[in-house]
Amino acid sequence: MEKEPRIFLNYLEALPEVRNANCVKVVQQLRTYLVQIKKEWPYAKDKLYSRVSKRVQILQDVISDQQCVQELRKIQSECDKLFSRQKYEQQYDIDVACRDPDSWCGVDCEY
Numbered sequence: 001m002e003k004e005p006r007i008f009l010n011y012l013e014a015l016p017e018v019r020n021a022n023c024v025k026v027v028q029q030l031r032t033y034l035v036q037i038k039k040e041w042p043y044a045k046d047k048l049y050s051r052v053s054k055r056v057q058i059l060q061d062v063i064s065d066q067q068c069v070q071e072l073r074k075i076q077s078e079c080d081k082l083f084s085r086q087k088y089e090q091q092y093d094i095d096v097a098c099r100d101p102d103s104w105c106g107v108d109c110e111y
Contacts, residue, residue: 005034008071012059021062030055034075041082042089049083052076 012018013027033052037044056076060069 005075006031008075012063012068015063015065015068017063017065018059023059023062026055026058030059030075034079037079037082042086044082044086046083049079052079 009027009031013024018024018027030052033048033055037048037052040048053076056072060072063069063072
């Protein structure tokens, strides 16, 4: 994970609002999901993106500081962009593979 989101998530984890609402685990889960998305991209599962959205929403409801909420929205926006780019990349990879004459796509193998 990049340094800036890691620092921000550490800050969130230490906030009294988050601790009082028992949402420290939510922050830790968000951190884990973000790392998984970065590691598995462009083949990350759709579930990871929906889990990030759910955790961000939970944290937005708990936190009152508007700068923190904006940072959470920024994280959500970046994940949404990665998700749409991932869908495009996967679509493009399939199209190129099927048009490539050297591809195994649709080729019957002779034994």
